[in-house]
Amino acid sequence: MACRRGALVVLEGVDRTGKTTQSRRLGEALRESGHLAELLRFPDRTTEIGRLISSYLENKSNLEDHTVHLLFSANRWEQV
Incomplete structure (x- = not known):
């Protein structure tokens, strides 16, 4: 089947x-x-990568755009 x-x-x-x-x-x-x-929710703010993304989204850290893009991708892969 x-x-x-x-x-x-x-x-x-x-x-x-x-x-x-x-x-x-x-x-x-x-x-x-x-x-x-x-x-499933993204970003998953419970992981270390998710906390980095959260900090960026809350304007508490300044990250380069390409870095943030890669962090979002890595955050999704954490769910696999």
């Missing part, structure tokens, strides 16, 4: 617009309907 591919749903938007709330609600609705659902 061939494996069925899942769906990837991405919610994007500016800060404080309700992305987390809507993501949780969608995940709950999917699970209640019998689907498997997993919520």
